[in-house]
Amino acid sequence: MTTGYTRDDTKRLFAVLRQTNDPEIRDALAKLHLPLVEYLAKRFKDRGEPLDDLIQVGSVGLLKAIDRFDLGREVEFSTYATPTIVGELKRYFRDKGWAVRVPRRLQELSLRLNKIIAQLTQELGRSPLIPEIAKAAGVSEEEVLEALESGQAYSTTSLDAPSSDDDDAPNRGDRLGEEDFRLDNLEYFASLAPLIEQLPERERTILYLRFFRGMTQSRIAEQVGISQMHVSRLLNRILEFLRQGMEGEAQY
Amino acid sequence: MATETVTVRVPAKAGHVALLRTAVGGYAARDRFTLEQVDDLRMAVEEAAVQLLRHARGERIELDMSGTDSGLEIRVHADVVGEEPVIDQTSFSWSILRALADDVQVEMRQRHATIVLLKHRLPEQDEGADGAGG
Numbered sequence: 001m002t003t004g005y006t007r008d009d010t011k012r013l014f015a016v017l018r019q020t021n022d023p024e025i026r027d028a029l030a031k032l033h034l035p036l037v038e039y040l041a042k043r044f045k046d047r048g049e050p051l052d053d054l055i056q057v058g059s060v061g062l063l064k065a066i067d068r069f070d071l072g073r074e075v076e077f078s079t080y081a082t083p084t085i086v087g088e089l090k091r092y093f094r095d096k097g098w099a100v101r102v103p104r105r106l107q108e109l110s111l112r113l114n115k116i117i118a119q120l121t122q123e124l125g126r127s128p129l130i131p132e133i134a135k136a137a138g139v140s141e142e143e144v145l146e147a148l149e150s151g152q153a154y155s156t157t158s159l160d161a162p163s164s165d166d167d168d169a170p171n172r173g174d175r176l177g178e179e180d181f182r183l184d185n186l187e188y189f190a191s192l193a194p195l196i197e198q199l200p201e202r203e204r205t206i207l208y209l210r211f212f213r214g215m216t217q218s219r220i221a222e223q224v225g226i227s228q229m230h231v232s233r234l235l236n237r238i239l240e241f242l243r244q245g246m247e248g249e250a251q252y
Numbered sequence: 253m254a255t256e257t258v259t260v261r262v263p264a265k266a267g268h269v270a271l272l273r274t275a276v277g278g279y280a281a282r283d284r285f286t287l288e289q290v291d292d293l294r295m296a297v298e299e300a301a302v303q304l305l306r307h308a309r310g311e312r313i314e315l316d317m318s319g320t321d322s323g324l325e326i327r328v329h330a331d332v333v334g335e336e337p338v339i340d341q342t343s344f345s346w347s348i349l350r351a352l353a354d355d356v357q358v359e360m361r362q363r364h365a366t367i368v369l370l371k372h373r374l375p376e377q378d379e380g381a382d383g384a385g386g
Contacts, residue, residue, distance in 0.1 A: 129284060130282075
């Protein structure tokens with residue numbers, strides 16, 4: 001992909017962003033520098049992770065860089081952002097150290113199932129049965145289960161990043177709207193409150209909708225603008241985080 | 253429906269909870285549970301096991317799974333310290349289990365705690381135009 005950005009555009013956008021804090025400008029800056037993320041992510045592509053995932057991880061670094069960049073600096077934004085993006089990618093691999101190593105075959109199947117599940121859910125008007133998924137994917141039920149379990153394992157560290165199926169999802173911040181999770185709903189659980197406070201807003205919302213509003217994963221997925229599988233991963237990771245937090249050692 | 257019970261027994265250590273989780277997932281996937289229900293069950297069994305582990309005094313934790321007419325009955329149980337219910341109904345854990353299962357009960361009997369979870373399967377008529385599979 002050829003880059004469509006110029007330094008002047010970047011400077012101009014940053015000037016507006018700092019004045020207005022407009023999320024659309026932030027998005028525009030992110031889009032403008034996506035080629036940089038792609039370029040840097042490719043440097044890590046031989047380590048067995050899907051390139052899409054790496055680009056997502058790198059995008060998190062890019063957003064951090066956008067938020068921190070000081071226009072008064074003499075450096076170009078791309079120069080400033082590069083170590084932040086690379087740092088995010090390195091951290092991703094470092095964090096993965098403990099995670100189960102998932103064979104590429106399963107990673108790919110997991111990504112494919114994501115799409116199939118979304119399709120089936122739409123067609124059936126409900127969450128599909130495992131045999132239905134297996135049939136649609138042309139694999140055995142065993143493989144479906146295996147891929148779903150592995151999907152869990154391999155995304156346990158990458159959930160800050162949007163998942164690959166979210167590319168065309170509307171801006172998440174816009175979708176949460178009135179269902180925004182309010183901490184006082186959970187203040188009752190005094191020991192958990194400090195932990196829940198550490199969760200990103202989206203995760204808090206998901207936690208609230210699933211466990212306190214009894215909403216299904218599919219409905220939450222619709223509401224938040226991510227896939228059902230992504231909601232599933234987030235829920236599992238949130239619970240894991242809260243459990244570790246109760247034991248005293250947690251970092252989200 | 254036959255009510256044969258499948259039991260999985262693991263050492264009462266955190267490292268084995270994942271196996272219980274996988275077991276219930278595998279069991280439910282072969283019954284008529286949707287993907288989301290399977291996921292709910294995995295999360296619920298994990299939560300139940302984690303709570304039992306906090307109070308466990310014995311060496312094992314067991315998972316019993318039985319098909320019923322309407323769904324699946326799951327019993328996660330272990331020997332525990334004390335006679336108090338292992339999950340307080342005002343706890344966050346209780347809220348989680350209530351959201352994940354259709355019914356939740358905690359039974360205490362001579363310092364043996366059982367967390368009972370019921371989950372309804374998808375009704376027959378709701379099944380898609382899927383053949384015998386395979």
